Amino acid sequence: MKRNTMSYKIRQYLMFAGPATILFCGVVVIPLVYGFYLTFTSWDGISKSKPFVGITNYIAAFGDGAFWVAMGRTLIYSAIAVILVNVMAFLLAYMVTRGIKGQNFFRAGFFIPNLIGGIVLGYVWKFVFNSAFVAIGENLNIGFLKNSWLGTPSGAMACMIIVAVWQYAGYMMLIYVAGFMSVSKSLIEAAQIDGCTQSQATWKVIVPLMRSSFVQCIFLTITRCFMVYDVNLTLTEGGPFNSSVMAAMHVYRTAFTEHAYGTGQAEALILFIVCAIVGVTQVYIGRKGEVSA
Amino acid sequence: MKKFITAIATVTAAALAVTPVMAATDLTVFNSKSEIQTQFEEEAPVYSEAAGVNMEVAMSNDPVITHMGTRYASNNPYVLSMVDAKDIYSLTPEHGIDLADTKAAADTDYAIEIDGKVAALPFCIEARGIMYNKTAIEDITGEEFNPADYATLDAFKELLDKLVDGGMDAPVAIMKEDWSLAAHYLAQWVEEQEDPEAYVEQLVAGEGDIINNEKFNSLMDTFDVLMEYNYAKDAAVNADRNKSEDMLAWGDVAFMFGGNWDWSLIVQSESDSEMGMMPVPQNTDDGTNEKLVGGGSKYFFIDSSVSEEQQQAAKDFLDWMATDPDGQDFVSNTCALASPYKSNTLDVSDPLSVSVKAFADAGNLINNYNFFPDDHITKCGATMQKYLGGEIDREELANELTEYWKGAAVIEH
Numbered sequence: 211m212k213r214n215t216m217s218y219k220i221r222q223y224l225m226f227a228g229p230a231t232i233l234f235c236g237v238v239v240i241p242l243v244y245g246f247y248l249t250f251t252s253w254d255g256i257s258k259s260k261p262f263v264g265i266t267n268y269i270a271a272f273g274d275g276a277f278w279v280a281m282g283r284t285l286i287y288s289a290i291a292v293i294l295v296n297v298m299a300f301l302l303a304y305m306v307t308r309g310i311k312g313q314n315f316f317r318a319g320f321f322i323p324n325l326i327g328g329i330v331l332g333y334v335w336k337f338v339f340n341s342a343f344v345a346i347g348e349n350l351n352i353g354f355l356k357n358s359w360l361g362t363p364s365g366a367m368a369c370m371i372i373v374a375v376w377q378y379a380g381y382m383m384l385i386y387v388a389g390f391m392s393v394s395k396s397l398i399e400a401a402q403i404d405g406c407t408q409s410q411a412t413w414k415v416i417v418p419l420m421r422s423s424f425v426q427c428i429f430l431t432i433t434r435c436f437m438v439y440d441v442n443l444t445l446t447e448g449g450p451f452n453s454s455v456m457a458a459m460h461v462y463r464t465a466f467t468e469h470a471y472g473t474g475q476a477e478a479l480i481l482f483i484v485c486a487i488v489g490v491t492q493v494y495i496g497r498k499g500e501v502s503a
Numbered sequence: 504m505k506k507f508i509t510a511i512a513t514v515t516a517a518a519l520a521v522t523p524v525m526a527a528t529d530l531t532v533f534n535s536k537s538e539i540q541t542q543f544e545e546e547a548p549v550y551s552e553a554a555g556v557n558m559e560v561a562m563s564n565d566p567v568i569t570h571m572g573t574r575y576a577s578n579n580p581y582v583l584s585m586v587d588a589k590d591i592y593s594l595t596p597e598h599g600i601d602l603a604d605t606k607a608a609a610d611t612d613y614a615i616e617i618d619g620k621v622a623a624l625p626f627c628i629e630a631r632g633i634m635y636n637k638t639a640i641e642d643i644t645g646e647e648f649n650p651a652d653y654a655t656l657d658a659f660k661e662l663l664d665k666l667v668d669g670g671m672d673a674p675v676a677i678m679k680e681d682w683s684l685a686a687h688y689l690a691q692w693v694e695e696q697e698d699p700e701a702y703v704e705q706l707v708a709g710e711g712d713i714i715n716n717e718k719f720n721s722l723m724d725t726f727d728v729l730m731e732y733n734y735a736k737d738a739a740v741n742a743d744r745n746k747s748e749d750m751l752a753w754g755d756v757a758f759m760f761g762g763n764w765d766w767s768l769i770v771q772s773e774s775d776s777e778m779g780m781m782p783v784p785q786n787t788d789d790g791t792n793e794k795l796v797g798g799g800s801k802y803f804f805i806d807s808s809v810s811e812e813q814q815q816a817a818k819d820f821l822d823w824m825a826t827d828p829d830g831q832d833f834v835s836n837t838c839a840l841a842s843p844y845k846s847n848t849l850d851v852s853d854p855l856s857v858s859v860k861a862f863a864d865a866g867n868l869i870n871n872y873n874f875f876p877d878d879h880i881t882k883c884g885a886t887m888q889k890y891l892g893g894e895i896d897r898e899e900l901a902n903e904l905t906e907y908w909k910g911a912a913v914i915e916h
Contacts, residue, residue, distance in 0.1 A: 255572040258597055340743065361741035361892070449681075450740040450892060452885035466569040468877040469593070 249476040254469045267476040276452075277477050280460040281484070287367060287456065288435035291374040295431045296424070298379040303386030304412075317387065320380035328377070332444025335373045336360065339445075363453035366446045370454060373441055378434060382427040389423030390416065425496035429489050436485040457481045527557040528816045533571070533584040534562045536626070536801050538767035539838045546833055554823070556816045568593065580806045583817040585626055588873040591615050591802050592916045595622040599804040605818050607825035613799025613843040617916070623802035624821055627840035630797025630859040630868055631687050631762040633783055634769075638776040639754030643669035650781035654792045656725050659784035663732050666757055673734035676747035676759040679891060681884020688726065688760055689887055689904075690872060691783065692719045695791045699872045706908035714901035721785045723897055729760065730891065740892040744768070752776060762797070763855035766839065770853070780858035782867075795862045796869040799843045874914040882907055 212218060249267050251260040271277060302320050306313040323331070340358045347355025359365030393416050401411045439458040442448065448455035448463075455463075461481060465474025530551075534543050543560040551558040563570040567586045571594065574580050586594065592615075601620040602608050608621045615623040640648045643666050653659045666674040678684070695718045696702040705711045713719050734756050735742035748765060750756045752772035759765075763780065785792040805817040823830040825844040832849065834842045839853035841860040851857050862868055886903045889895045895903070 254593065255568055256575055256594065256598075258575075340741065357738045358741045361738045448881075449885075449888065451888040451894065452881065463878075463881055466566050467881060469568055 245475050246479065249472055249479060251472050253471045255466065255471040263472065267470075267472040270470070270473045271476040271480055274464070274473070274477065276455075277457070277460050277464070280455050280457045281481070283367075283455070284436060284438075284457040287370060287374075287438070288432060291371050291378075291435045292428060292431045294371065294375045295378045295382055296427055298375055299382030299427060300386050302379060302383040303390055306383070307387055307390040317384070320383050322380065323377050324381040326377075328438075328440030329444050331373060331377060332441045335369065335376075335441075336445050339369050360446060361450055363450060366450060366454040369445060370438075370441065370456075373445060374435060374438070377441070378431055382431065385423050385427050385430075386420070389420035393419045421496065421500045425493055425500075428496065429493050432489050432492060433485060436481070436488070527551070527555055528810075528812045530556045530558040530583065530813065530816045530820065531581045532558060532560045532820075533574075533581040533586075534560050535567050535585050535587065536764075537562055537564070538764070539840075542833070542837045546837065550820070550823070553829075554816070554819060556820075558820075580808060582809045582813045583803055583805055583820060585801050585803050588615060588623075588800070588802055588871065589875070589914055591623045591804060592617065592874070592914050595804050598806055598808070599623065600807045600814060602805065602818065602821070605825075606822040607844065610825050610844045610846050611799070612845075615799075615802055623804045624825075625799030625843040626801040626803060626824070627799075627834065627838070628797065628843045628856075628859055628863050628868075629763055629800035629841075630780070630795035630862060631691075631760070632780045632795040632858075634751060634759050634761050634765060634778065634780050634855060636751055636754045636757050636776045636778055638778075639671070640666065640757050642754070643671055650779065651793070653784055654782065656728060656784050656786045659725075660728055663728070663758075667732070671755075671757060673732055673736065674757040675729050675732040675734065676750055676756045677729055677733050677735070677739060677742065677891065678744055678747060678759070678761065679740045679742050679888060680744060681888065682880050683761070684887035684891065685880045685882075685884035686875065687762065688722070689883055690875065691796050691869075692716070692722050693875075694796050694869050694872045695722070699870075703872070703874070703913060706905075707911055707913065709905065709909040711905065711908060713904050714898055717787075718791075719901070720897075721787055722783065723900075725783055725785055726890075729758075740888050748772070752778075763841070763853065763859045766853045766855045769855075778854045780855050780862075782862075791869065794867040794869045795859060796871065797859065797863075798868055798871050874916050876911045876913055879911075 248260070250262055250264060252263045252266070253260040302316075306317050306320070310316070326334075339360050343355045344358055346352065347357075359369050397415055397419070398411050401415045402408075406414065437458050438456050439462065442454065442456045442459050446454040448459055457477075458481065461474050461478045463474075464477060465471050468474075532543070532547075534540055540560070540562045547558040547560050550556075561581070565573075567590050571580075571584065571586070571590075575598070580598065584594075591599075595617060599622050601622075602614070602624055603621040605621075605624070607624050608614050611624065613625045613628070614621050635648070635650065637648045640662070644662075653662055663674050693699050693702060693706075702711065706713075730736065730739065733739055733742075734750065735747075745768060747756070747759060748768040749772050751759045752769045752774040754774070754776055760783070769778070780795060782792050782794055803817075803821060805814050807814075809817075824834060825831075825842075826846050831842060831844075831847040834840055835847060835849040835851050839851060839856060841851050841856040841863065842849070843863075851860055883904065886895075886900060886907070889903075890897070890900045
């Protein structure tokens with residue numbers, strides 16, 4: 211059998227990658243293309259007809275002030291959350307790779323919040339902010355805890371960020387742990403023989419060699435923070451007075467609550483493009499200066 | 504081998520021949536009223552057996568249109584769907600059938616008609632107003648509480664002061680939920696207009712003059728008083744609904760704006776207080792302070808794409824619900840709701856619905872306006888939350904509402 215013919219290669223491809231290709235097309239490519247098509251219609255989500263309206267939905271999306279306010283809010287939330295998540299994750303990873311007693315237990319413990327779904331997480335933290343903190347504030351007479359933080363716009367934003375840090379820091383910690391462990395001990399020993407202190411070895415040797423971990427973690431947190439919806443829904447419901455509505459929640463409301471499916475889909479596409487640009491740029495810049503031992 | 508296969512085929516054919524073809528008609532029902540899902544699920548097998556159908560009841564926490572859209576996209580619509588009145592106008596022109604030939608349609612004044620056809624029939628009557636805890640009020644005042652005596656805001660405020668003097672620190676609870684503030688309380692300002700349709704046209708044209716509107720000011724005067732006596736005054740936009748309902752049930756507060764649907768939460772408190780509903784007190788003499796706002800609620804429509812047998816089975820269910828003693832018992836006792844059907848004279852077990860039914864029977868309901876724009880709750884709800892939280896004053900509230908209404912897309916009807 212000739213192995214360099216096109217039909218042989220196609221058969222080989224279909225045999226090994228066919229099922230995955232079909233699945234990928236079924237759940238990613240086709241919905242994406244179909245969603246793109248819907249942005250050119252005025253479909254309301256239930257009607258049998260999908261009238262073609264050209265770029266009207268994009269004009270509506272670009273003219274939707276509330277969408278851009280939500281987008282700006284999402285950018286601020288993402289910027290702060292990405293920094294805090296990664297700082298916290300790095301510190302935790304540093305701590306649990308120093309050989310402290312019970313470090314495996316701590317690794318598992320810090321990772322557990324990531325296993326709890328966003329919906330449940332939102333409800334749990336809502337109780338914490340609304341009831342637990344308030345009860346502590348009232349009983350111990352701590353002024354800033356007496357009223358729920360969820361009751362003010364800045365407080366609600368702070369709550370969103372705190373929950374994001376709590377949710378993602380453990381997951382990112384695992385990637386940083388892998389990064390720490392991938393640095394050869396011989397390099398650290400060599401640095402120490404050359405006169406480096408422990409902290410100098412960390413900052414001048416370990417951290418530069420962990421650059422790929424930073425790139426991965428920052429990319430993952432950017433994409434997750436940009437697309438936040440579940441915690442937004444259950445923790446703040448967009449309140450108080452719509453001051454914590456993130457971009458994804460605004461898209462959902464436009465499409466499904468306001469029945470402007472085409473406009474919502476167009477806004478979702480814009481959100482996807484912004485998120486992709488930010489994420490890909492970060493990966494490109496991060497990878498550019500990557501070093502290897 | 505051939506003989507064996509022939510024998511199997513013969514036996515199978517014979518078995519099929521003697522088995523009567525009695526496949527029950529599938530009756531899939533969508534229920535959008537979550538608090539009665541258990542009752543519906545328990546009733547389904549009983550009704551299925553009695554009516555010779557295969558009834559299945561489903562519910563979803565998604566917005567109704569989202570969930571229905573999924574079913575239509577998968578070409579698997581429900582035979583019978585219970586949705587909100589405003590959804591009827593977007594769903595039934597394409598997906599509904601005329602229900603004029605049902606007994607239920609002839610038995611109610613609350614059917615929705617679109618283009619001369621009976622598009623939908625209600626499941627219950629619901630209304631909104633001020634819920635009160637009669638026991639708690641009487642315990643403090645020592646006098647019998649007659650809600651009609653407090654129809655004006657002045658009289659109502661006097662009572663609130665008396666309750667405060669009697670030891671109830673803050674006699675009012677206010678729900679901070681956007682749907683309660685916008686779709687229920689704020690909506691009343693439009694619904695109390697002499698001609699709501701004409702007024703909405705003015706609002707859309709930017710000519711509503713909200714800040715000088717008598718009804719707007721009258722209702723907001725009352726809202727100010729409710730805010731003043733709110734137990735969660737310091738963190739009003741953070742008040743927990745469950746806690747508020749609990750406080751009302753136990754008499755920690757005496758009044759709360761809401762509707763008879765709140766009973767599903769209040770009943771969980773297992774309080775034995777006597778409760779009821781009264782109109783929103785207002786200093787007016789046009790009679791609107793003697794009426795609740797409401798009417799038919801949770802409307803059924805039958806899908807036009809299902810088989811005729813299924814459509815008939817759905818119509819039979821509607822007739823059963825409206826006119827059959829078992830169906831009436833299901834609505835009034837099992838679900839504890841006020842029935843919108845004249846032939847149902849059963850007493851309702853839920854005290855809030857008892858009040859609602861009394862107002863409905865006396866013709867003292869102001870009709871719901873069902874055509875608010877789809878974004879009315881999220882946008883005007885947020886504006887009302889700002890007012891509740893003290894972020895804006897009444898003039899700013901009126902300005903924001905004026906801006907919202909300019910060019911707003913009212914539901915086509």
